[in-house]
Amino acid sequence: MSIGTPQYESLPGFSPPSSLGPHRAADYWKLPEGEPVELIQGRLIVSPSPNEFHQTLSALLTELLLGASRQGGGRMFAAPMDVVLSDDSVVQPDLIYVAKPRREIVKGRVNGAPDLVVEILSKNDARRDRVDKMNLYAEHGVAEYWIVDPDARQFDFLINRDGRFEVQPQHDDCYQSPRLPELAINLSDFWAEVQRHVGGEPGTQASPGPLNQS
C-alpha cells in the first residue's frame, strides 16, 4: 500500500501505535535526496535539525566508534545514512555500528539492523527516540541501542533480549558492551572531552547542561 503524495506526521501518541501508517519504502525513495525524513512503521517523520551540542556529541561519538571499528573490524556511520529495517521502516539513526561478521549488510545503504544504534536526544523529541524508535529497534533486531541525553550528560545502554531492550546497569565510569568488546566507553573521559570542546571550566556543572544553546 503506498500513496501518491507524501504525508508527514509527527508521532501522535504516548506509546507506539499498533497499526502501520500508509507509506512504504517505495515512497521514501521518491523523496528528494538529503531530506531529513525517516519512515517509521509506515509514517513519514521529519527529523529536527540538530544543534551545535548535538553535533559535537556526534563528532566525539564518531571518533569513539571509528576506534571501535579499527579494533573490531566493523564499520561505523554517522547520519545521514539510510538504514532499511523493513518495507515500512527506513531510518537515519545518529550513529550506527555494523560488526565485522555482518559487514555485507552494507551495500550502498544499510540493509538490515545494525549491531549498534546510537541516538542523541533532542530536547523536544525525547519521546521519539525513547518510545517509537526504541520499539522499532527492539522489534527489528537491533542488538544494542545507546540513548544519549545531552542535557543530563547521561547514557542509556540497552541490549536486545528477544525483541525487548534490557537496561544495562552502570556501576562506575566504564561501560563495555557484553556483545562486542570493541564497543566500550569511559563516561568521565567522554563528558570531560565534550566539556573541553564546548568550552568553559570542566566539571563546574553536572546539570542542567547547555539548555541555553539552541
Next chain:
Amino acid sequence: MDTSTFQFEQFQSFSPYAEIGPYRAKDYWKLPEGEPVELLRGRLIMSPSPSSLHQTVIARLICILQRAEDTADGLMFVSPMDVILSDDTILQPDLLYIVKERRGIVGERVMGAPDLVIEILSPGSNRRDRTEKLDLYTKYGVAEYWIVDPETQLFEFLLLEQGRYTIVQPADNAYQSPRLPEIEFNLATFWQEVQRRLSHS
C-alpha cells in the same frame, strides 16, 4: 556525628561512584524528620523542590494506585516514605506500591523492595534516577520501576526479569502492568488530565 557536619552530595561526576560513601542508616535517622533527603550507597542527597507539574503528575498517579489498592488489596504510599533497602541505602521514591501478599514489609517504614516504584524526573534528578537509582532498584529486586518525565510526557515501564530491567512498550496508549494487572491506565488520558489541571483558561 553531629548532623551539622554532614556533607550532602552534589553528584558532579558524570558517572556513578564505584565505592560506597561514608554514611549509614544510623546517620540518616539523626537528620531532622521531614528533611527531603535520601541515603544512596552511603551518600546523602537532597531531593529537589518539586514543581507544580511534578506534583500534578504525582496526584494523578495516586488515583491510579488507589484504584489498584481497592481492586487488589495492595498498599500504596507517596513520598516521603522511607524505603530501607540496606544499611547504606534508604530512599524516598515518589510513589510505591506493595502487593497484598507482601504487606508484611510495611512496619513503621518500608523494610525492603516494593513491588512497584515510580520516580518522576525533575531537571537535575534525571541521571540519578536513570543510573544510580536504577542500579539500586535492580540490585534490591524492585520488580517494576516506572520512570516518568513530565517535561516530555514520557513513561518508561521497566520490568525486572532475571536480574535486569527490560523495557516494556505499551501499544495504543494503554498500559497494564504484566505483573500487577490491577495497575492499568491510558497514557493519552493521563497527560490530558495533567494538562487540564495546569492550564490557565
